[in-house]
Amino acid sequence: MTVKESNSWIRIREELLRRINERVWQPGETIPGEAELAEEFGCARTTVNRALRDLAEAGLVTRRRKAGTRVAVNPPHKATFTIPIIREEVEARGSSYSHSLLKREKRPLPTSLHAAFPVGDEAFLLYTETVYFADDRPFMFEERYTNIDATPAFAEAAFDLISPNEWLVQNAPFTTGDLTCYAANAGPALSGLYECQDNTPLFVMERVTFNQTQPITHVRMTYSPGYRLRTGF
Structure with a gap:
C-alpha cells in the first residue's frame, strides 16, 4: 500500500x-x-x-x-490512563456516596511542590480540602492545588453537589500527567478522621495533570485504612 x-x-x-x-x-x-x-x-x-x-x-x-x-527493538508499551471519579468508585462498592468541602482558599504553592507542579510565582492557585464518604464513613481525604489560569471556571464552581474531583474530570481535559503512590503514617488529624491509631499506615496517591505544558492541578489523596488499589490495563 x-x-x-x-x-x-x-x-x-x-x-x-x-x-x-x-x-x-x-x-x-x-x-x-x-x-x-x-x-x-x-x-x-x-x-x-x-x-x-x-x-x-x-x-x-x-x-x-x-x-x-x-x-525499535524494544518499543515502549503504553496504557491509557483515566482519572477515576470518586463518587463512581464509592458507588461501585455498593456504598452510598457523599462529600464535604472543608476548606477553600487562595494559597501559594508550598516550596516542596514546586518541582512537581511548576506554576509561575504570580499564578492564582485555589487550595481545597475535601472529605469523601462511603456510607457516611470517611473514605478519602483530598488536598488539592488548582491552577485557575488553566481552569478559570473552577474558582466560581460550587462544590455542594459536585466535588472538585468530578468537576475537573468533566471540565479540565489533560494531555499528560504524573502519578505517585506510597504509604504514609497517619498523623493526629488523619487518625482522628479515620478513627485509627497514630502512625497507622495509609495509602496515598499524588497526581499532577497538565494541558500541554500548562499545569492544571496537584492533588494528594489519602485513603482510609485497608484501602487497596485495583486497576486494569
Missing part, C-alpha cells in the same frame, strides 16, 4: 506505523531514508521527517545521524 495521494505527515506516519506493526519492517531493521520515502509518498522530505520524528518521540523508531532510522 502506498499513500502517494496524500501529503499529510499524519497519513504518512499511519502508513509507517502499519508497516512496523505488521512486521513489514522487522525490529532492528533499517527503514528507507527520507529521500526514498518522500519520493514514494510524493511529498517533501520535511513532511517525511515530521512523521519519523513523531514515531521517534513515541519510541517506535531510533534515529541516528549517518546511521539512518531503525525500527
Whole structure:
C-alpha cells in the first residue's frame, strides 16, 4: 500500500506505523531514508521527517545521524490512563456516596511542590480540602492545588453537589500527567478522621495533570485504612 495521494505527515506516519506493526519492517531493521520515502509518498522530505520524528518521540523508531532510522527493538508499551471519579468508585462498592468541602482558599504553592507542579510565582492557585464518604464513613481525604489560569471556571464552581474531583474530570481535559503512590503514617488529624491509631499506615496517591505544558492541578489523596488499589490495563 502506498499513500502517494496524500501529503499529510499524519497519513504518512499511519502508513509507517502499519508497516512496523505488521512486521513489514522487522525490529532492528533499517527503514528507507527520507529521500526514498518522500519520493514514494510524493511529498517533501520535511513532511517525511515530521512523521519519523513523531514515531521517534513515541519510541517506535531510533534515529541516528549517518546511521539512518531503525525500527525499535524494544518499543515502549503504553496504557491509557483515566482519572477515576470518586463518587463512581464509592458507588461501585455498593456504598452510598457523599462529600464535604472543608476548606477553600487562595494559597501559594508550598516550596516542596514546586518541582512537581511548576506554576509561575504570580499564578492564582485555589487550595481545597475535601472529605469523601462511603456510607457516611470517611473514605478519602483530598488536598488539592488548582491552577485557575488553566481552569478559570473552577474558582466560581460550587462544590455542594459536585466535588472538585468530578468537576475537573468533566471540565479540565489533560494531555499528560504524573502519578505517585506510597504509604504514609497517619498523623493526629488523619487518625482522628479515620478513627485509627497514630502512625497507622495509609495509602496515598499524588497526581499532577497538565494541558500541554500548562499545569492544571496537584492533588494528594489519602485513603482510609485497608484501602487497596485495583486497576486494569
